[in-house]
Amino acid sequence: MNMTPHQIRLRLPRPGFTLDVDLALPARGITVLFGTSGSGKTTVLRCVAGLEQAAQAHIHINGQVWQDDAEGITLPAWRRPVGYVFQEASLFDHLDVRANLAYAQKRARRGAGQGESLLALENAIALLGLEPLLHRRTQALSGGERQRVAIARALATQPELLLLDEPLASLDPARRQDILPWLERLRDELHIPMLYVTHAMEEVTRLADTLVVLEQGQVRASGPTARVLAQVDGPVRVGEDAAALLDGHVLAIDTTWHLALIAFDGGSVWISDPGLPQGHRVRLRVLARDVSIATQPPGYTSIQNVLPCVVVTIAPDTHPSQAVVQLSCGATPLLARVTQRAVDTLGLSVGQSVWAQVKALALVGS
Structure with missing residues (x-):
């Protein structure tokens, strides 16, 4: 598999x-282009697809030059x-549905044999759970089912x-809730990169491996999603909050208290048992307002998730009474x-060892 980042400069x-x-697209996974309407997100996709010509462009995908002015x-x-x-x-x-997909199969990339093309189609059908729908007319499908067929049709090529x-x-x-799990499955199982346009924060937190924030055609922030969202002066907020x-992944299940222990790179936290097996990958969202700081190990507290941390940055928040750490x-x-x-009062400073008390976590992807 080609693991070299793909280059898109427009x-x-x-x-x-x-x-x-100027984007470096990972070899697999979902890169989300996020921003308000009119920020240039769809234009990027159209230029990459060749539906619109950039004045200056360098598009290098999977070892091939698609455009180099x-x-x-x-x-x-x-x-x-x-x-x-x-x-x-x-x-x-x-x-x-099957006839719609078969039509797309005829447009499979050059050089693919008939067997390879058929396998791609069957994999798309299985990946998106379309077997029960194959003999239904598309007019009888729900909006979510139609979009699953549209994605499978794109994959069939x-x-x-x-x-x-x-x-x-x-x-x-x-x-939307019906189709999000299928998109998560695409992210986890497909071996091709995806560029995904949205202005919906839920889709960012559930799907994005890499996040690119656009504003007035400029890249305001770009990188791994967790890192971009955690920037204290970043342009992205969940509602009004950082x-x-x-x-x-699920490390253990406590059947007595109906809790699941989630291990991540830096520690572990307890959440209500979502009914997932051990080893299952999950994604959790932690709002800044749900995290407090202690300079001594807390004791005799109802908060179950206390994590040793280091202060990286202290920045003013939108109101002068508040700070984001x-x-x-x-x-x-x-x-x-x-x-x-x-x-x-706590004498917080950069580099200081502290304890983060996490009062609430939300399961946003699994």
Whole structure:
């Protein structure tokens, strides 16, 4: 497998701003382009797919140059091995699901044999749980089912890059909850990189391996999702609050108290037992407002999750009475929102060893 990061550099004047991005896309997993409407997210996808031409571009995917203006190289859209999933699943309503997928199979990348192409189609069907739907007309599908078919259709073309442009935006909340686990499965099991556009924080916290924050065509922040979210002066908030992510796995189950112990790189925490087996990967969100700081090991407290940490940064919050403290719990960053008075009273300083008391955690991905 090619583990070299893929390169996407684009510059394109737009009304009101200039899109200017330089991205290193991991060899697998989901890179989320996050930002408000009009920040340039979809334009990036269209330029990568060849549907729109950047004024200056270097697009290097899987050892192939798709576009390099300095070298005079530009592959047309039809020669770029991408799968593109739009907000609306544009399926052929006069065909059933299998026929829709078979049509996409005919567009499989050049050089693929018939057996390889069929295997890609069958893998897509299995990966997205479409077996029960194959003989149904697409008009009879729910919005979430239609999007699963649209994703499978994109995968059936055997792309080297999967582009997803707000695939959940047209779905109601219930249907979004239906399809999110399937997207998590794609992230965990596919061996191709994905570029995923959204302005929904839930999709960021559940799906993103890498997070790129765009504002007016510029990259405000970029890197592993947990690191970007934990920046004390970062541009991303969960609602009105800052948050950190813990990626871990189920280490043990306490059947007496109905709790699960989640191990992560830096410690372990207890959560209510979600019914997952030992070893199962999970992702937890910790809001800064749910973390307090002690300078001595706390005792006789109802808070079950107390983690030894080191103070990394202390920064002012949006209100002058508040501060956001970035903590390092091993290799995992945490954020704590405390008062400026508490910072002064405790004598908090960068490099100081402290204990983070985590009052609440939310399971956001599994």
